[in-house]
Amino acid sequence: MRAQPRRLLCVADALAGFKIAKDSTFAMLRECQRRGHELAVCTAADLHWQSGGPVQAWAQALELTGHPSDWYRVGARSALALRDFDAVLMRADPPFDSEYFYATHLLQQAEREGARVFNRPQALREHPEKLALLEFAQYAPPTLVTRSAAAIRAFHAEQRDIILKPLDGMGGMGIFRVGPDGLNLGVIIETLNRHGQCTVMVQRFLPEIAQGDKRVLLIGGEAVPFCLARIPQGGEVRGNLAAGGKGVAQPLSERDWALARAIGPQLAARGLLLVGLDVIGDCVTEINVTSPTCFQEITDQTGFDVAARFVDALEQALG
Template sequence: MKLLFVADPLEAFKTYKDTTYTMMREATRRGHTIAACEPRHMHWESGQKVRAQVREIVLTGEQNVWFTEATVRDAEIAEFDAVLMRKDPPFDAEFIYATHLLEQAEREGACVINSPQALRNHPEKLAVMEFPQFVGPTLVTRSAEDVRRFHAEHGDIVLKPLDGMGGMGIFRVGPDGLNLGSITETLNHNGATTFMVQKFLPEITAGDKRVVIIDGEPAPFVLARIPQGTEVRGNLAAGGKGVAQPITDSDRATARAIGKVLSARGLLLIGLDIIGTKVTEINVTSPTGFREILDQTGCDVPALYIDAIEKAAKRA
């Protein structure tokens, strides 16, 4: 197959932990060809198909210079057997525009994974609100008054932006309410921006578990991101320690229930975040954790995912 990865700049990849790289490596091992572009390289002229300036690459197997560039060319998106949308957040206007271009490419015959429409319809923080049975107390608002009420009710809370990633912009406010007003102003930009507030879950000390769901089925191992020192964030980007663990029966049941609904909407790959037994986020743009699970357990999540890509491309 010919695969196109729509992602961040290749030069920024940290191959020792990058999930997109593990996908590329497994695809290459199977004989598939690899090309890549950034969303900014896509373009659409009236009367023509959606195209992109793509880089056809060959993996070297080295860590530093990990690929060589075979050619750079302007290509129709629909000429590829599968297009993997792997752009990291922020989930901003440019991300939305990219999904519109990819949706047009779908109409032209492209197999795009995850579905562009599903990406648009499932912002990663907001998506949890569809599944209240699995979620702890959560508020989405831009109102300072709402936040004060939520804090008075729950005492210990976490506040975070809707478009962040890697733990960026997350705050914890305890029962004393110290700096609650200032933090609210920072996140809502004086009432102009919507953000999320959740009851603090003390189970975070055991880790924020990333459950990888592929075509509705959770992988047999999860990656628990454990906060270090005085940090409350378990995100690896925020210094958390990643420890792979067998999935629990409870987490498997939760993942299957959510995965069944979302895979039917075109979300082939989901990264479910669970603290204790409560889902906190549903990651769909560029879920990670493949490399850590593979390295620590031998569970070949990249192979499971490329299996699913091959099946999806045949169905398209």
């Protein structure tokens, strides 16, 4: 039975920057419109609150045209209360910086006023992309989180081959590999920790990256049966699509399913409707909750409609 039409607000980056051939937020919106839901859009910068009133957004009605070059039409900007929508989709891209943090507080106030926000703002705040992994360390490679250059050097001496990355990066930004020779370790530490001012994540290098950094999508706590293996190209250590990796969709392995069953229900119970696990070999290396991607790549290569699965879960959550 078809769900009743809903009013949906999507908080996302500027539409003009979307690459609709592969954008997961676009796929969500297209499926929502196909089902007859009424769409509006704003950016995180459009959220605002003033005492005596509800949290509002300078939002615009959105219509997708179906034309690749002129793919959307928007109405006039108007101040709309978030609580007047049936659902608010928080799909602003990382980095998880101070402005993102402030946006989650505005969204949480909107929740107090009656809005339904997906993913839940408190859960977004409590599961920053890299550090969410700490709770599930039994599924992760040996990992260190520190500002200390000495601790990083000791970790390298123990593990011999390591990956270093900033906590606020995305798309493979700022990721370095240092092998057994320790070449450039000092300058890499200085670059990432800024002489002890910034916290860094360090992990043992996993050679299984050659087979891909797999994105396993969890929707409503359950795994999509296909993942996207992002395979490094041209001598790169990074598989991220933004860093030139090749995306190959494939069925989940038994280990992928086991990881999804172990982690998915816990995160869903906290209000995380959509989660992206990054899996290399047998290990989870990151847990992505802000704006997980790879919907269209999986759908295009396998025929499994990820966006339809997501909207099914959203409609079910709304009741």
